[in-house]
Amino acid sequence: MPATVIVGAQWGDEGKGKIVDLLAQEADLVCRYQGGPNAGHTVVVGDETYKIRQIPTGLIAGKRCAIGAGCVVDPAVLIGELDEVESRGHPTSGYLFVSGNAHLVMPWHVALDGARERRLGNLQIGTTRRGIGPAYADKATRIGIRVQDLLDPKILRQKLQLAVAEKNVWLQRVYELEPFDVEAVVATQLGYAERLAPYVDDTSLRVDRALRDGERVLFEGAQGTLLDLDHGTYPFVTSSSPIAAGAAVSFGIGPGRIDEVLGVAKAYVTRVGEGPFPSEIEGPEHARVQEIGQEFGTVTGRERRCGWLDLVALRFAVRVNGITSLALTKLDVLSSFSELPICVRYRLPDGRETEDFPAHQSDFHHCRPVFDVLPGWESSIEDELPGGARAYVSFVEDALGVPVTLVGTGAAREHVLAFD
Numbered sequence: 196m197p198a199t200v201i202v203g204a205q206w207g208d209e210g211k212g213k214i215v216d217l218l219a220q221e222a223d224l225v226c227r228y229q230g231g232p233n234a235g236h237t238v239v240v241g242d243e244t245y246k247i248r249q250i251p252t253g254l255i256a257g258k259r260c261a262i263g264a265g266c267v268v269d270p271a272v273l274i275g276e277l278d279e280v281e282s283r284g285h286p287t288s289g290y291l292f293v294s295g296n297a298h299l300v301m302p303w304h305v306a307l308d309g310a311r312e313r314r315l316g317n318l319q320i321g322t323t324r325r326g327i328g329p330a331y332a333d334k335a336t337r338i339g340i341r342v343q344d345l346l347d348p349k350i351l352r353q354k355l356q357l358a359v360a361e362k363n364v365w366l367q368r369v370y371e372l373e374p375f376d377v378e379a380v381v382a383t384q385l386g387y388a389e390r391l392a393p394y395v396d397d398t399s400l401r402v403d404r405a406l407r408d409g410e411r412v413l414f415e416g417a418q419g420t421l422l423d424l425d426h427g428t429y430p431f432v433t434s435s436s437p438i439a440a441g442a443a444v445s446f447g448i449g450p451g452r453i454d455e456v457l458g459v460a461k462a463y464v465t466r467v468g469e470g471p472f473p474s475e476i477e478g479p480e481h482a483r484v485q486e487i488g489q490e491f492g493t494v495t496g497r498e499r500r501c502g503w504l505d506l507v508a509l510r511f512a513v514r515v516n517g518i519t520s521l522a523l524t525k526l527d528v529l530s531s532f533s534e535l536p537i538c539v540r541y542r543l544p545d546g547r548e549t550e551d552f553p554a555h556q557s558d559f560h561h562c563r564p565v566f567d568v569l570p571g572w573e574s575s576i577e578d579e580l581p582g583g584a585r586a587y588v589s590f591v592e593d594a595l596g597v598p599v600t601l602v603g604t605g606a607a608r609e610h611v612l613a614f615d
């Protein structure tokens with residue numbers, strides 16, 4: 196793996212944290228390429244469980260890590276996580292490098308995210324309310340505050356004053372919320388700046404040098420393909436580019452320098468927030484999958500909606516990411532079911548059936564799933580995959596034309612089997 200991207204192949208929460216943690220053992224540099232504290236990665240190492248949002252998972256594995264320009268960084272969250280992992284014995288100085296071009300999530304972004312969702316009512320997106328959309332919006336509008344602004348107190352003060360003056364108008368006049376006190380904001384952010392300044396870096400140059408030196412670089416995506424701003428199920432998406440190409444954009448390297456794209460998919464599907472979900476499970480089996488899989492959000496604690504594995508959506512993920520191999524996680528969650536539906540096609544409103552993900556939103560919103568039903572295996576898969584489980588995985592490989600190389604069989608780091 197000279198340069199490997201690990202990408203979520205569904206709607207996020209595929210178990211990427213665990214796969215990154217596993218592959219990070221063999222990596223030299225682990226690079227988080229988009230999103231911010233909306234991500235929630237759970238890593239279990241021995242008796243220790245880490246729930247992290249902002250830092251790259253590789254830090255837990257003791258690797259050098261980078262946060263790319265395509266990320267948004269909430270300084271308060273980042274500092275909280277740095278303090279936590281340091282107190283649990285993981286050094287961060289000399290291990291974490293944050294792109295000076297990444298944008299900062301400010302307290303008004305969080306306030307506006309919540310206010311907009313409340314205003315949307317029934318039409319809300321179901322965001323994590325961490326300020327992600329408003330922070331990326333300011334970046335696109337070119338009024339954002341960047342990580343490198345932390346290096347110059349004078350510039351930081353100026354930018355904060357400008358931003359607070361503008362955002363307070365929105366907060367007060369549009370959303371009838373309390374304004375921010377500019378001096379209090381400046382004092383807090385200057386404090387953060389002091390703590391974070393040593394981590395600011397030119398991450399494009401760092402990754403370029405690492406690749407030239409033959410180091411193994413892992414690019415870690417957050418969220419998932421169907422939450423991609425351009426290619427996902429808009430508007431029920433996040434505001435960044437989780438697809439594999441996002442890694443090249445975020446770290447400023449040519450796309451040809453990426454060698455492998457490992458897609459991570461659950462053996463079933465989950466989705467948090469609103470939006471259509473064709474293979475969503477109806478009936479009591481929904482609660483069963485949710486309970487066995489412990490499908491409750493790491494960031495928000497929200498219940499995740501659960502569906503049977505959707506090969507139409509997964510085929511789309513293989514296409515838009517250029518996935519070269521797949522990791523199928525949480526297969527153990529399906530072990531007690533006697534029958535396992537897999538969505539193989541969608542039936543469109545006009546009656547046609549398709550294996551390809553609909554390009555038009557109305558087709559996607561109104562399509563119905565067509566299932567093949569595979570027999571379950573009804574036995575433990577911890578040490579070895581029984582015949583039924585192997586057949587389930589082979590069915591996925593045959594349908595997608597992509598090898599499944601890793602299968603997740605439990606929460607701990609060692610509960611992953613190589614599949615061949």
Ligand code: IMP
Nearest residue numbers: 207233234235321322323432433467468
């Ligand atoms: P935002 O990223 O907070 O703006 O939320 C936009 C959409 O992405 C919502 O449907 C969220 O539930 C979803 N989302 C954001 N981050 C994650 C994640 O890490 N896992 C799963 N869904 C996510």
